[in-house]
Amino acid sequence: MxxxxxxxxxxxxxxxxxxxxxxxxxxxxxxxxxxxxxxGVDAVVLPGGFxxxxxxxxxxxxxxxxVMTEVVAWAGRGMPVLGICNGFQILCESHLLPGALxxxxxxxxxxxxxxxxxxxxxxxxxWSYAENAEVTIVLKNGEGGFVADEPTLERLEGDxxxxxxxxxxxxxxxxxxxxxxxxxxxNVVGLMPHPEHAVEGLTGAGTDGLGFFAGLATLAAR
Amino acid sequence: MAxxxxxxxxxxxxxxxxxxxxxxxxxxxGYGGVVDVRQGKRxxxxxxxxxxxxxxxxxxxxxxxxxxxxxxxxxxVHEDGPSIESxxxxxxxxxx
Numbered sequence: 001m002x003x004x005x006x007x008x009x010x011x012x013x014x015x016x017x018x019x020x021x022x023x024x025x026x027x028x029x030x031x032x033x034x035x036x037x038x039x040g041v042d043a044v045v046l047p048g049g050f051x052x053x054x055x056x057x058x059x060x061x062x063x064x065x066x067v068m069t070e071v072v073a074w075a076g077r078g079m080p081v082l083g084i085c086n087g088f089q090i091l092c093e094s095h096l097l098p099g100a101l102x103x104x105x106x107x108x109x110x111x112x113x114x115x116x117x118x119x120x121x122x123x124x125x126x127w128s129y130a131e132n133a134e135v136t137i138v139l140k141n142g143e144g145g146f147v148a149d150e151p152t153l154e155r156l157e158g159d160x161x162x163x164x165x166x167x168x169x170x171x172x173x174x175x176x177x178x179x180x181x182x183x184x185x186x187n188v189v190g191l192m193p194h195p196e197h198a199v200e201g202l203t204g205a206g207t208d209g210l211g212f213f214a215g216l217a218t219l220a221a222r
Numbered sequence: 223m224a225x226x227x228x229x230x231x232x233x234x235x236x237x238x239x240x241x242x243x244x245x246x247x248x249x250x251x252g253y254g255g256v257v258d259v260r261q262g263k264r265x266x267x268x269x270x271x272x273x274x275x276x277x278x279x280x281x282x283x284x285x286x287x288x289x290x291x292x293x294x295x296x297x298x299v300h301e302d303g304p305s306i307e308s309x310x311x312x313x314x315x316x317x318x
Binding site for chain 2: 056057060061064092093098099100102103104105106107145147148149173
Protein backbone atom coordinates (compact mmCIF):
# COMPACT_ATOMS: atom_id res chain seq x y z
CA MET A 1 0.00 0.00 0.00
CA UNK A 2 1.42 3.37 -1.06
CA UNK A 3 0.42 6.09 1.35
CA UNK A 4 1.12 9.71 0.44
CA UNK A 5 2.04 12.28 3.09
CA UNK A 6 1.52 15.89 2.07
CA UNK A 7 4.01 18.58 3.05
CA UNK A 8 2.61 22.11 3.28
CA UNK A 9 4.71 25.15 4.15
CA UNK A 10 4.67 24.91 7.95
CA UNK A 11 3.94 21.18 8.23
CA UNK A 12 5.79 19.73 11.23
CA UNK A 13 4.84 16.08 11.43
CA UNK A 14 5.16 14.96 7.82
CA UNK A 15 8.42 13.09 8.49
CA UNK A 16 6.95 11.34 11.54
CA UNK A 17 3.82 10.41 9.59
CA UNK A 18 5.93 8.96 6.76
CA UNK A 19 7.98 7.01 9.29
CA UNK A 20 4.81 5.68 10.92
CA UNK A 21 3.58 4.50 7.52
CA UNK A 22 6.85 2.61 6.96
CA UNK A 23 6.91 1.10 10.46
CA UNK A 24 3.37 -0.15 9.84
CA UNK A 25 4.51 -1.94 6.70
CA UNK A 26 3.38 0.56 4.09
CA UNK A 27 5.31 2.52 1.50
CA UNK A 28 5.36 6.26 2.18
CA UNK A 29 5.27 8.70 -0.73
CA UNK A 30 6.14 12.38 -0.25
CA UNK A 31 3.53 14.71 -1.75
CA UNK A 32 3.99 18.45 -2.20
CA UNK A 33 1.30 21.05 -1.51
CA UNK A 34 2.08 22.91 -4.73
CA UNK A 35 1.63 19.91 -7.02
CA UNK A 36 -1.86 18.92 -8.13
CA UNK A 37 -0.66 15.32 -8.35
CA UNK A 38 -1.07 12.43 -5.90
CA UNK A 39 1.52 10.31 -7.76
CA GLY A 40 -0.86 7.36 -7.88
CA VAL A 41 -0.96 6.74 -4.12
CA ASP A 42 -3.65 4.57 -2.54
CA ALA A 43 -4.27 6.80 0.47
CA VAL A 44 -3.26 10.22 1.78
CA VAL A 45 -2.23 11.60 5.17
CA LEU A 46 -2.47 15.33 5.89
CA PRO A 47 -0.01 15.77 8.76
CA GLY A 48 0.07 18.06 11.76
CA GLY A 49 1.80 21.40 12.03
CA PHE A 50 1.02 25.01 11.31
CA UNK A 51 0.49 25.10 7.56
CA UNK A 52 0.73 28.62 6.15
CA UNK A 53 1.49 29.78 9.68
CA UNK A 54 -2.14 29.15 10.68
CA UNK A 55 -2.78 32.58 9.16
CA UNK A 56 -6.43 33.60 8.79
CA UNK A 57 -7.69 30.35 10.37
CA UNK A 58 -5.98 26.99 10.84
CA UNK A 59 -6.20 25.15 7.52
CA UNK A 60 -8.02 27.98 5.72
CA UNK A 61 -5.28 28.70 3.20
CA UNK A 62 -4.05 25.11 2.83
CA UNK A 63 -7.52 24.20 1.65
CA UNK A 64 -6.77 26.02 -1.60
CA UNK A 65 -3.35 24.45 -2.19
CA UNK A 66 -3.15 22.71 -5.58
CA VAL A 67 -2.72 19.28 -3.97
CA MET A 68 -6.04 19.68 -2.15
CA THR A 69 -8.00 19.79 -5.40
CA GLU A 70 -6.80 16.23 -6.01
CA VAL A 71 -7.31 15.15 -2.40
CA VAL A 72 -10.92 16.38 -2.45
CA ALA A 73 -11.60 14.71 -5.81
CA TRP A 74 -10.11 11.37 -4.78
CA ALA A 75 -11.70 11.45 -1.34
CA GLY A 76 -15.03 11.71 -3.16
CA ARG A 77 -14.15 8.50 -5.02
CA GLY A 78 -13.48 6.70 -1.75
CA MET A 79 -9.73 7.09 -1.30
CA PRO A 80 -8.78 6.83 2.38
CA VAL A 81 -7.68 10.21 3.74
CA LEU A 82 -6.45 10.82 7.28
CA GLY A 83 -6.01 14.35 8.62
CA ILE A 84 -4.11 14.62 11.87
CA CYS A 85 -4.37 17.80 13.98
CA ASN A 86 -3.69 20.56 11.40
CA GLY A 87 -4.71 17.97 8.80
CA PHE A 88 -8.07 17.60 10.59
CA GLN A 89 -8.46 21.39 10.47
CA ILE A 90 -7.71 21.34 6.73
CA LEU A 91 -10.33 18.61 6.16
CA CYS A 92 -12.95 20.70 7.97
CA GLU A 93 -12.04 23.83 6.04
CA SER A 94 -12.25 21.77 2.82
CA HIS A 95 -15.75 20.59 3.80
CA LEU A 96 -14.64 16.98 3.57
CA LEU A 97 -15.64 16.80 7.24
CA PRO A 98 -18.33 18.80 9.05
CA GLY A 99 -17.75 21.22 11.91
CA ALA A 100 -14.68 23.23 12.77
CA LEU A 101 -11.85 23.36 15.29
CA UNK A 102 -11.48 26.40 17.49
CA UNK A 103 -9.04 27.61 20.13
CA UNK A 104 -8.87 25.46 23.26
CA UNK A 105 -11.43 26.68 25.79
CA UNK A 106 -8.73 27.11 28.47
CA UNK A 107 -6.63 29.12 25.98
CA UNK A 108 -3.43 27.16 26.62
CA UNK A 109 -1.49 24.86 24.32
CA UNK A 110 -1.89 21.31 25.56
CA UNK A 111 0.77 18.62 25.15
CA UNK A 112 0.29 15.29 26.86
CA UNK A 113 -0.35 11.58 26.55
CA UNK A 114 -4.09 11.26 26.00
CA UNK A 115 -6.37 8.28 26.52
CA UNK A 116 -8.91 7.73 23.78
CA UNK A 117 -11.66 5.29 22.95
CA UNK A 118 -11.81 4.11 19.32
CA UNK A 119 -15.58 4.02 18.87
CA UNK A 120 -15.72 3.43 15.13
CA UNK A 121 -13.39 0.71 13.86
CA UNK A 122 -15.04 0.46 10.45
CA UNK A 123 -12.88 3.10 8.73
CA UNK A 124 -9.74 2.05 6.83
CA UNK A 125 -7.72 3.97 9.42
CA UNK A 126 -9.17 2.25 12.46
CA TRP A 127 -10.12 -1.26 11.43
CA SER A 128 -7.08 -2.81 13.07
CA TYR A 129 -8.50 -1.74 16.47
CA ALA A 130 -11.11 -3.65 18.42
CA GLU A 131 -14.37 -1.75 18.77
CA ASN A 132 -14.21 0.57 21.78
CA ALA A 133 -10.50 -0.13 22.20
CA GLU A 134 -8.90 2.23 24.71
CA VAL A 135 -5.57 3.60 23.56
CA THR A 136 -3.06 6.22 24.66
CA ILE A 137 -1.52 8.50 22.08
CA VAL A 138 0.04 11.95 22.07
CA LEU A 139 -2.10 15.07 21.98
CA LYS A 140 -0.63 18.50 21.24
CA ASN A 141 -2.73 21.40 20.08
CA GLY A 142 -3.72 24.98 20.66
CA GLU A 143 -6.85 24.95 18.52
CA GLY A 144 -8.34 21.53 19.03
CA GLY A 145 -11.84 22.25 20.27
CA PHE A 146 -14.26 20.51 17.91
CA VAL A 147 -17.49 22.46 17.37
CA ALA A 148 -20.52 21.85 15.18
CA ASP A 149 -24.16 22.80 15.39
CA GLU A 150 -26.57 20.56 17.25
CA PRO A 151 -28.09 18.82 14.17
CA THR A 152 -24.58 17.98 12.92
CA LEU A 153 -23.56 16.59 16.31
CA GLU A 154 -26.74 14.49 16.42
CA ARG A 155 -26.00 13.13 12.97
CA LEU A 156 -22.39 12.30 13.86
CA GLU A 157 -23.49 10.51 17.02
CA GLY A 158 -26.50 8.80 15.46
CA ASP A 159 -24.56 7.49 12.47
CA UNK A 160 -21.61 6.29 14.55
CA UNK A 161 -19.27 8.76 12.90
CA UNK A 162 -17.41 9.69 16.08
CA UNK A 163 -14.22 7.73 15.45
CA UNK A 164 -12.39 8.57 18.67
CA UNK A 165 -13.46 10.17 21.93
CA UNK A 166 -11.36 11.63 24.75
CA UNK A 167 -11.34 9.67 27.98
CA UNK A 168 -10.67 11.15 31.42
CA UNK A 169 -10.33 14.94 31.06
CA UNK A 170 -11.55 16.75 27.97
CA UNK A 171 -8.30 18.47 26.93
CA UNK A 172 -9.62 21.33 24.81
CA UNK A 173 -13.35 21.87 25.19
CA UNK A 174 -14.32 19.65 22.24
CA UNK A 175 -18.09 19.17 22.15
CA UNK A 176 -19.15 15.65 23.16
CA UNK A 177 -15.45 14.96 23.98
CA UNK A 178 -14.90 14.36 20.26
CA UNK A 179 -11.30 13.59 19.28
CA UNK A 180 -11.95 12.35 15.75
CA UNK A 181 -14.75 11.95 13.22
CA UNK A 182 -15.34 10.43 9.82
CA UNK A 183 -17.36 11.43 6.75
CA UNK A 184 -20.56 9.74 5.60
CA UNK A 185 -18.70 7.26 3.39
CA UNK A 186 -16.26 6.44 6.20
CA ASN A 187 -13.09 6.90 4.14
CA VAL A 188 -12.08 10.36 5.41
CA VAL A 189 -11.00 10.59 9.05
CA GLY A 190 -9.96 13.66 11.02
CA LEU A 191 -8.18 13.16 14.31
CA MET A 192 -6.85 15.78 16.71
CA PRO A 193 -4.36 13.55 18.62
CA HIS A 194 -1.20 12.27 16.91
CA PRO A 195 -0.96 8.50 16.33
CA GLU A 196 2.25 9.02 14.31
CA HIS A 197 4.01 10.02 17.55
CA ALA A 198 3.02 6.79 19.26
CA VAL A 199 4.58 4.13 17.05
CA GLU A 200 7.83 3.32 18.86
CA GLY A 201 8.47 2.51 22.49
CA LEU A 202 11.71 4.47 22.54
CA THR A 203 10.25 7.89 21.80
CA GLY A 204 6.55 7.86 22.47
CA ALA A 205 3.76 6.92 24.78
CA GLY A 206 3.90 3.31 23.60
CA THR A 207 2.86 2.03 20.20
CA ASP A 208 -0.93 2.40 20.33
CA GLY A 209 -0.88 4.78 17.37
CA LEU A 210 0.54 2.23 14.95
CA GLY A 211 -2.91 0.78 14.29
CA PHE A 212 -4.00 3.87 12.38
CA PHE A 213 -1.42 3.05 9.73
CA ALA A 214 -1.28 -0.75 10.08
CA GLY A 215 -4.91 -1.14 9.03
CA LEU A 216 -4.14 -0.08 5.49
CA ALA A 217 -0.97 -2.17 5.35
CA THR A 218 -3.16 -5.17 6.19
CA LEU A 219 -5.48 -4.24 3.35
CA ALA A 220 -2.65 -4.43 0.85
CA ALA A 221 -1.87 -7.97 1.98
CA ARG A 222 -5.40 -9.20 1.29
CA MET B 223 -9.98 52.24 -6.54
CA ALA B 224 -12.77 51.05 -4.28
CA UNK B 225 -12.42 49.75 -0.78
CA UNK B 226 -14.68 47.28 0.99
CA UNK B 227 -14.70 46.29 4.63
CA UNK B 228 -15.45 42.73 5.70
CA UNK B 229 -16.20 42.31 9.40
CA UNK B 230 -16.00 38.74 10.67
CA UNK B 231 -17.27 37.72 14.09
CA UNK B 232 -17.52 34.35 15.84
CA UNK B 233 -21.15 33.23 15.94
CA UNK B 234 -22.88 34.01 19.23
CA UNK B 235 -23.24 30.35 20.11
CA UNK B 236 -19.54 29.62 19.47
CA UNK B 237 -17.17 30.01 22.40
CA UNK B 238 -14.75 32.92 21.87
CA UNK B 239 -11.72 32.22 24.10
CA UNK B 240 -9.87 35.32 22.88
CA UNK B 241 -12.79 37.59 23.75
CA UNK B 242 -12.96 35.88 27.14
CA UNK B 243 -9.27 36.65 27.72
CA UNK B 244 -9.84 40.33 26.95
CA UNK B 245 -12.93 40.34 29.17
CA UNK B 246 -10.81 38.95 31.99
CA UNK B 247 -8.11 41.60 31.52
CA UNK B 248 -10.35 44.67 31.56
CA UNK B 249 -11.29 44.59 35.27
CA UNK B 250 -7.60 44.31 36.13
CA UNK B 251 -7.13 47.65 34.35
CA GLY B 252 -9.87 49.17 36.45
CA TYR B 253 -12.70 49.00 33.90
CA GLY B 254 -15.79 47.84 35.75
CA GLY B 255 -19.16 46.85 34.42
CA VAL B 256 -17.95 45.15 31.23
CA VAL B 257 -20.23 42.14 30.81
CA ASP B 258 -18.96 40.65 27.52
CA VAL B 259 -16.26 41.05 24.86
CA ARG B 260 -16.26 39.25 21.52
CA GLN B 261 -13.20 39.40 19.28
CA GLY B 262 -13.46 39.30 15.51
CA LYS B 263 -11.52 40.30 12.41
CA ARG B 264 -11.76 43.23 10.04
CA UNK B 265 -10.54 42.98 6.44
CA UNK B 266 -10.07 45.95 4.17
CA UNK B 267 -10.20 44.83 0.55
CA UNK B 268 -9.08 47.26 -2.14
CA UNK B 269 -10.14 46.56 -5.70
CA UNK B 270 -9.55 48.20 -9.04
CA UNK B 271 -12.27 50.32 -10.59
CA UNK B 272 -15.35 51.83 -9.07
CA UNK B 273 -17.55 50.34 -6.41
CA UNK B 274 -20.67 48.74 -7.83
CA UNK B 275 -23.05 45.91 -7.08
CA UNK B 276 -20.97 43.36 -8.99
CA UNK B 277 -17.87 44.22 -6.99
CA UNK B 278 -19.83 44.08 -3.75
CA UNK B 279 -21.14 40.64 -4.70
CA UNK B 280 -17.62 39.53 -5.55
CA UNK B 281 -16.24 40.63 -2.17
CA UNK B 282 -19.17 38.83 -0.57
CA UNK B 283 -18.08 35.65 -2.33
CA UNK B 284 -14.48 36.20 -1.15
CA UNK B 285 -15.77 36.50 2.38
CA UNK B 286 -17.84 33.32 2.35
CA UNK B 287 -15.14 31.34 0.53
CA UNK B 288 -11.99 32.40 2.34
CA UNK B 289 -12.18 35.32 4.77
CA UNK B 290 -14.81 33.75 7.00
CA UNK B 291 -15.72 30.18 7.88
CA UNK B 292 -19.53 30.23 7.84
CA UNK B 293 -19.58 27.16 10.10
CA UNK B 294 -18.35 29.21 13.04
CA UNK B 295 -18.36 32.84 11.90
CA UNK B 296 -20.79 35.50 10.67
CA UNK B 297 -19.67 38.31 8.40
CA UNK B 298 -20.87 41.59 6.95
CA VAL B 299 -19.55 43.44 3.89
CA HIS B 300 -19.85 47.14 3.20
CA GLU B 301 -18.18 49.72 1.04
CA ASP B 302 -15.73 51.77 3.05
CA GLY B 303 -16.92 55.35 3.33
CA PRO B 304 -14.89 58.48 4.09
CA SER B 305 -16.56 58.83 7.47
CA ILE B 306 -14.95 55.62 8.73
CA GLU B 307 -11.58 56.86 7.51
CA SER B 308 -11.91 60.16 9.41
CA UNK B 309 -12.97 58.38 12.58
CA UNK B 310 -9.88 56.20 12.39
CA UNK B 311 -7.51 59.12 11.95
CA UNK B 312 -9.05 61.27 14.67
CA UNK B 313 -6.58 61.62 17.51
CA UNK B 314 -7.86 61.79 21.08
CA UNK B 315 -7.54 65.38 22.31
CA UNK B 316 -7.76 64.64 25.97
CA UNK B 317 -4.20 64.20 27.13
CA UNK B 318 -4.99 63.28 30.71
